[in-house]
Amino acid sequence: MHIMVNGKEVELSQSVSIRQLIVSQEVATPEYVTVQLNEEFVSAAELDGTLLNDGDVVEFLYFMGGGQAKS
Amino acid sequence: MKFSDGQLERYSRQIILKEVGVKGQEKFLKAKVLIIGTGGLGAPAAMYLAAAGVGTVGLVDCDKVELSNLQRQIIHSTGDVGKPKVVSGQETIWDLNPEVEVVTYQEWVSAANIADIVKDRNYDFIIDATDNFPAKFLINDACVLMSRPFSHAGIIRFQGQTMTYVPGQGPCYRCVFVTPPPPDAVPTCRQAGVLGVMGGIIGTIQAAEALKYILGTGELLTGRLLTFDASTMNFRQITLARRATCQVCGDCPTISELIDHEQAVCGQK
Numbered sequence: 544m545h546i547m548v549n550g551k552e553v554e555l556s557q558s559v560s561i562r563q564l565i566v567s568q569e570v571a572t573p574e575y576v577t578v579q580l581n582e583e584f585v586s587a588a589e590l591d592g593t594l595l596n597d598g599d600v601v602e603f604l605y606f607m608g609g610g611q612a613k614s
Numbered sequence: 615m616k617f618s619d620g621q622l623e624r625y626s627r628q629i630i631l632k633e634v635g636v637k638g639q640e641k642f643l644k645a646k647v648l649i650i651g652t653g654g655l656g657a658p659a660a661m662y663l664a665a666a667g668v669g670t671v672g673l674v675d676c677d678k679v680e681l682s683n684l685q686r687q688i689i690h691s692t693g694d695v696g697k698p699k700v701v702s703g704q705e706t707i708w709d710l711n712p713e714v715e716v717v718t719y720q721e722w723v724s725a726a727n728i729a730d731i732v733k734d735r736n737y738d739f740i741i742d743a744t745d746n747f748p749a750k751f752l753i754n755d756a757c758v759l760m761s762r763p764f765s766h767a768g769i770i771r772f773q774g775q776t777m778t779y780v781p782g783q784g785p786c787y788r789c790v791f792v793t794p795p796p797p798d799a800v801p802t803c804r805q806a807g808v809l810g811v812m813g814g815i816i817g818t819i820q821a822a823e824a825l826k827y828i829l830g831t832g833e834l835l836t837g838r839l840l841t842f843d844a845s846t847m848n849f850r851q852i853t854l855a856r857r858a859t860c861q862v863c864g865d866c867p868t869i870s871e872l873i874d875h876e877q878a879v880c881g882q883k
Contacts, residue, residue: 549850608745
């Protein structure tokens with residue numbers, strides 16, 4: 544089955560949880576990534592129990608600082 | 615409003631745009647934009663807004679210009695090293711366009727002062743050009759609670775992202791990122807580095823969002839996160855949902871007053 548991860552097609556031999564996808568995709572700072580599945584946010588508590596299906600669209604959204612000036 | 619000959623000439627290339635015209639130019643001249651952070655993102659944003667004739671530009675930054683800033687913070691020059699960034703920024707803007715009123719706030723934003731700064735000139739639009747997450751969440755919460763539109767952006771390495779919040783029109787920054795990461799949990803530009811042009815590309819997009827908001831034209835990045843990867847030159851847009859459980863803009867908000875998250879302290883360098 545195929546899913547889209549941040550705009551790129553990823554082939555999976557079997558359905559995996561989002562948590563497993565985070566590991567296999569070697570997501571940086573996995574504790575602090577925001578996950579969207581088919582344009583809906585997935586809470587941290589749901590990452591283990593949410594299984595991916597063919598055609599799913601996953602977005603990993605990352606914290607990005609930059610700019611200047613501490614608050 | 616009557617334009618001087620100098621104004622007509624200075625702004626001629628945008629007045630001929632049907633989306634701007636003399637009415638749009640009047641809107642620019644009356645507009646007030648607050649830029650929080652005069653670094654990589656804030657430098658180009660401030661310069662383009664001033665060039666366009668935005669009447670009042672507020673600059674917030676407690677820092678002084680350092681040599682290591684000049685690789686990307688193009689509002690500051692070599693001779694400005696050691697000078698407060700807001701003063702250096704003000705001087706550059708006045709060289710560029712002396713008609714702009716530049717209001718300087720040489721301080722860090724905090725829960726104690728951000729509402730007063732926003733209300734000082736009743737700013738129409740706010741640009742988050744800060745480098746740290748406590749400030750980004752503070753700006754978000756202040757804008758949601760005070761019903762002000764703002765542009766978020768972040769840059770690191772070859773990457774950048776930006777989104778726009780307009781009250782009542784889609785998700786806020788906290789809908790997407792929920793709560794600040796602990797200090798040093800995610801890499802910053804200081805540790806990981808940043809290509810200088812990233813501030814130019816993303817900060818200029820923030821200025822474009824401010825100008826479009828002032829004009830009331832086009833489609834803003836509300837409900838969309840724009841990401842850019844300079845290593846592949848890929849721009850992507852990710853549709854963002856509002857989070858019903860968002861602590862500040864959700865259905866049952868729990869944040870009703872501003873809080874300071876754990877952060878680096880001014881002068882701690």
